[in-house]
Amino acid sequence: MDVDQGIINWYKRRAVHQEIFHLLENVACTGHAVAQFHLAKCYRNGRGAEQDHAKAVEIYRNLADGGIPQAQVALGCCYESGEGVDQDYGTTIEWYSKAADQGSEDGRLHILGESYYYGYGVTQDHIKAIEWYRKSAEQGNRYGQKYLGYCYQYGWGVDADIDTAVFWYRKSAKQGNKDAIDKLKSLGKWP
Known part of the structure; x- marks a missing residue:
């Protein structure tokens, strides 16, 4: 263009x-x-x-x-x-x-x-934060899924694991979360 x-x-x-x-x-x-x-x-x-x-x-x-x-x-x-x-x-x-x-x-x-x-x-307490992000993510909350993806991508409170980060970003992105979509794009994992 x-x-x-x-x-x-x-x-x-x-x-x-x-x-x-x-x-x-x-x-x-x-x-x-x-x-x-x-x-x-x-x-x-x-x-x-x-x-x-x-x-x-x-x-x-x-x-x-x-x-x-x-x-x-x-x-x-x-x-x-x-x-x-x-x-x-x-x-x-x-x-x-x-x-x-x-x-x-x-x-x-x-x-x-x-x-x-x-x-x-x-x-x-990053460990407690991860616990709450996970509970929220597992209940289908797109923001909890996105934040859990951040934690796994950057190793915040958990061991860094890009595959797990992508898993949670995808769950969030499927619900229309733009930040998660942008993260997937930056990782070359979108669509």
């Missing part, structure tokens, strides 16, 4: 993202929670609109306060990374815990696996 075609494709994708953003914005105004969640994601990632972490946090917080587990996990991620709010691991764990208390596997993964891996609110 030549440079001009690449630029044209970029503008086309940008126009599609902007159209999606405006459609989400219109539906979100009616109080539709799923549209609001995806609108927040657009603000967080700068897709279809200028990146605005504070606006994303505002929307996530309204949804999280309403008991939506996906928004609670997303809000926890914002506190974990300091996007749109001051970084605060205590608040991070609080939001992940609320999601986990409602049965959210993503919330459990973050509160347990991530917390142990990075030492957020607990003593850092």
Whole structure:
């Protein structure tokens, strides 16, 4: 593909993202929670609109306060990374815990696996992190599968084993996890 075609494709994708953003914005105004969640994601990632972490946090917080587990996990991620709010691991764990208390596997993964891996609110322990990543992965959680793949690829808490890493990346990729797909591509294992 030549440079001009690449630029044209970029503008086309940008126009599609902007159209999606405006459609989400219109539906979100009616109080539709799923549209609001995806609108927040657009603000967080700068897709279809200028990146605005504070606006994303505002929307996530309204949804999280309403008991939506996906928004609670997303809000926890914002506190974990300091996007749109001051970084605060205590608040991070609080939001992940609320999601986990409602049965959210993503919330459990973050509160347990991530917390142990990075030492957020607990003593850092890669072995315990692997245990939680494995439990999550074996229950079909695409994020647990991806994180377990990372651990095996890089030897974090386990012996490095590229074949096992590819196994878990493939499971995650089959569920549409872009990070896992990118890892497989970088390893020359995709499709």
